[in-house]
Amino acid sequence: MMVGNNNRGEKFILFLINPFISAITSIKDIRDGVSHWFLYLWFLVFGVAFCAVSEAADSFRYVEDFLVEYSYTWSQYVLEINEYFAFESNIKDIYTLTVNFLVGRFSDNYHWTYLIYAAVFGFFYIKSLKIFLRHNKVSNNIVFYVLLFMFCYSNPIYNINGVRFWTAAWIGVYVALNFFVEKDYKKIVLLLLMPLIHGASVVWVVIMAIALLLS
Structure with a gap:
């Protein structure tokens, strides 16, 4: 409709x-x-x-990192990236570092970083949701809204509190939906983004690579 x-x-x-x-x-x-x-x-x-006020939350640590990294020079940023790809860095991925550096070019306000985090998170959320809607054949409204709630609430927007893991999760879901449901195998290249956002997501990359080989 x-x-x-x-x-x-x-x-x-x-x-x-x-x-x-x-x-x-x-x-x-x-x-x-x-x-x-x-x-x-x-x-x-x-x-x-979004306000990072709880010291126990991941978001508070992201803001602490921002207060250090937003003032990085280009040379400092490139050094961090080079060390990361040479496996000589203490950082596990480069997503938040890159966002912090980019925001630092025009502002020292961490709220801009969370705008970007929400934009990227929301992009893959909505793209995944549209695939769900396109292939949903449930005619009963109650059943539909139960399924919709389960899908949407599995990884809601307030998970940008732990933005690295949960953004990578939506990318993984989007790739999986394209691979298994849409049969669009070109989207699998997006898996390369996942370890750059959260290092542990390399496990999902391996699983999807095996699925591709077996398909």
């Missing part, structure tokens, strides 16, 4: 008034062909407004 221009306008106005309520209604109307865009906008709002 596609929505008309008037409905799009109403959704946009609701988003401006209350992005959270807009996200809830977007999930309810997710099959209308446009609500996923407003859900993605909510992710961006959530990201830029």
